Amino acid sequence: MGLLSDPNRRKAITSLTLSVLPDVVCYLAGIAWFMGLAFEPFTLRTYMSENAMGSTMVEERFPSGERALATAREFAAHKKKVGGMPVDWLVKTMRAQGLEVFTQSFSRNLPFPDESKERFVVRGTNVYGILRAPRAPRTEALVLSAPCSPGNSNNQAVGLLLGLAQYFRSQIYWAKDIIFLVNEHDLIGVQAWLEGYHHTNITGMGYTPLQGRAGSIQAALSLELNSDVVTSLDLVLEGLNGQLPNLDLANLFHAFCQKLGILCTIQGKLQRSDWDTVEGYTHSAQTMLLMVLKQASGRPWGEHGLFLRYHIEAASIRGVNSFRQYKTDATSIGRLFEGMVRKLNNLLERLHQSYFFYLMPSLTRFVSIGYYMPAFGLLTTILLLRALDLWVHLGTPTPVTEDGVGEGESPSSPGLLSVLTPVVISHLTGVALYTLPVLSQEMAVEHFPVSETEAVVLTAIAIYTAGLALPHNTHRLISGEGTEQGWRVLKLVALLYLAVLLGCTALINFSLGFILAVTLVPAAACVTPHVPKALSAVAMVLLSPGCTILYCVFLFQELQEVPVSLAEGWMLFLSVISQGILDHALYGSLVYPLLALLVYPCWLLFWNILFWK
């Protein structure tokens, strides 16, 4: 209690907040801490926590890689003939292997056409076969899924899936039902299947109910394979809203890759052993930043992403065929899956021993929540310091004589209206940004020569820009002259609002919270009505959430080593926005509503302060 009640110490604390120095130090320290996370000595080596998967040995005997590839070719031929998913052939084949086969048809109207995947009204069928566990009551299940993609891709994945099904059928050690799922229209199909399986309907999907079910799904693996041989396998972990599967799943994958001598990557990056060189550090920093950016986007980066919402640990494994000499054949990949499924089969309870909050600078290294949260904490400290500073200013217009007892009259409190008005108007702008783009697409298409998708994106950008002009003009009309106290109170409210908002975001999706904090915190900390208007207005716009997305697009391309020109980057930016809106409508991703309804209005409050008169 001494720290809080002793007036002298309290004075020391508050005087500390009055200078700018701690802010700068906190900001730099936060960034440095974050970048330091990729430095290998600061990270932890991954280890298997789950006993049931750790010490139990399994032997992989999957023999029929070649046969799987033959099945894949047959599948490709049938797919070509039907011009879509060869449902009948799949049902026949799976039934011939002795699985219980069921189909589910689904339909979904997108709110506006998805131009990157060229779809608007989606109709499709999922086919799944259940291998009943011979050795246990059928209360638990595992899922192996492969998408039936248009064109020539992913045939091998389906072939391998069917090959595995045939092999698994003849084994006797299964204690969990295994569901082999071939889904159409990638994520939409998975979404329909999962909603059907769990009897929920959260996204307005139309689907037929599932005829056959297995027990509660413990884990899911999704397979994407485009070629007969691969050079490496890439592990994809980032799921919907930045959710990650238990780290043990990644450990399991890595363990089997080691055992079978398969090259494995994460974010498409191989691990390097030279951590003490600049290149080594840059490499792991790139890997980590890619993970951060992917996680921040809140999109499911593979089919596994939707399983995570249902409390099912899931990962996607993607075969990569590059120009390396060393190739891995389908038999080895089949053995990898066999091993992973067998270990998951041994699980006695859901994967929960290892970490759920982590970043991975490489496949064998991870940073847990306790290590990365301080970076974010340092950034939010700035907001709290500024807020404390404002509080001290507001409370004591004259110097404090003794603990809490100020001389002179207490300052006239600014009207509630002058603070409430900007808050309400900003949020109304946010609501407009959230609802109008999709609602007004028809009108926009009628009046402007644009497609629906462009209409949605451009309306969103237009409302976003219009929001900059709107609020600071209206609040003056309503509440008259703003006072010096007025903006201080508004800024205090906005700072606390931002701190709580970022804090909550960072807990759910650290990457998103951190990226927003990196750009929003300096803007929020520095803004006052007394700085040069034009210059700081430009700075504010450059640090706004919209521009943050733009930077992230460029950074992402740079990190993936496919840099883009400005024009291409802009087009990518537009497609990212439309994808964000679609992800929200289709799968319930929360990034778009978060940005539109909360972060953007919060930023508008600071914009408002800049133009306070």
Add this chain to the structure above:
Amino acid sequence: MAAPLTLVLILSVTIRAVLFRSSLAELISERVEVVSPLNAWKRVVEGLALLDLGVSPYSGDVFHETPLVIYLFHFVVDYAEIVFMIVDGITAVALYLAVQNYNKNVFRKQKYALEADRYPHDCLELMRSPKEMHYIPLKVAMFYLLNPFTILSCVAKSTCGLNNAVMALFILSTLKGSALLSAIFLALATYQSIYPLTLFAPGLLFLLQRLYIPVNPCRSRFWFFTVQYSVMFIGSLLVIVCLSFFLLGSWDFIPSVYGFILSVPDLTPNIGLFWYFFAEMFEHFRFFFICVFQINVFFYTIPLSVKLKEHPVFLIFMQIAIISIFKSYPTVGDIALYMAFLPVWSHLYRFLRNIFLVSCVLLACTALFPVLWHLWIYAGSANSNFYYAITLLFNVGQILLVSDYFYAYLRREHHLSQGLYLRRKDGSEATLVLK
């Protein structure tokens, strides 16, 4: 003053009505922060269904409300939403009238003291002006009705609103000086949730003060009134309990309501301190720690009554706050009741030390509750420790808030007797430090 109060009432009823009609109502009524096993509407409906079937509502382990509540809703279950809105309105009006009355008394007392020149001369700025006090009752009503916690609690149809109304009526009747009504409402409140028993002390102290009976164990008048008030209290409590017995025809409700409150068998997470602690505890320590935790609620009554015997209304505030922090199944509705009193102590603002810190903590925790709940229950990525950490922080924030007000109140009283600008013996400025 009636017009603004009506306006606030209309506004708050509108907000509640809108929320009742929206899809949020269902979501809110499932939140563990808003409803507890004691006061969840879902359980009341279950109890009603059992009652209609002719089965004791306490058979099974679902229903834990008192018999009077279930018989009340037996008649008005179709109008439950209106009932809950009216109950909130009653609470607010009762608090409004009570605080108006209290402020009148405070001002009168201050006037007499000023006329008798009892205050040191530099304390004039601590005096309270009628202008400042004029809006306090309205603010109290507003703090209760427009507090998001109350709104959530009302929309969830948590029976906590009923308890709050009974407590508010107890406060009103006490401040109006009606010993009988005060005892009856205190008995009702105790009957509802046991803990308001601790309000017996401030109620008695206030009535004694009002009758100019000094708190002196040697005086027979003191004992006479104490016994009188106790008899009224115990008598009405007995009447209510017996009434419940005759309504229900069995004593089932005693273990099912009071046993449930005291022995805390349901460890569903809530914003209180019990659930995690007892979920983690070895079974054979359980009884001992239940006693420790429960005594904790009642224990503070004694020192606080001794310290605040001249200020029973502040004591009521402290007691309500302590109950809502330390009770076994707290919900945000309980917090709303004592928070409604904060405007009454707005003159203590200059002596509050940690109000900024505390409000930040409470604000952040309120936002973090649903986030961590989501991470724990839905995403499965966090665990109960995360949620309990926030619960702890929230309660620490509340305790800091209450102790800050306590300190500020005592300090103002100290200044009123010793002068505002304290000097050391050597003439330099002195500061008060709470070690």
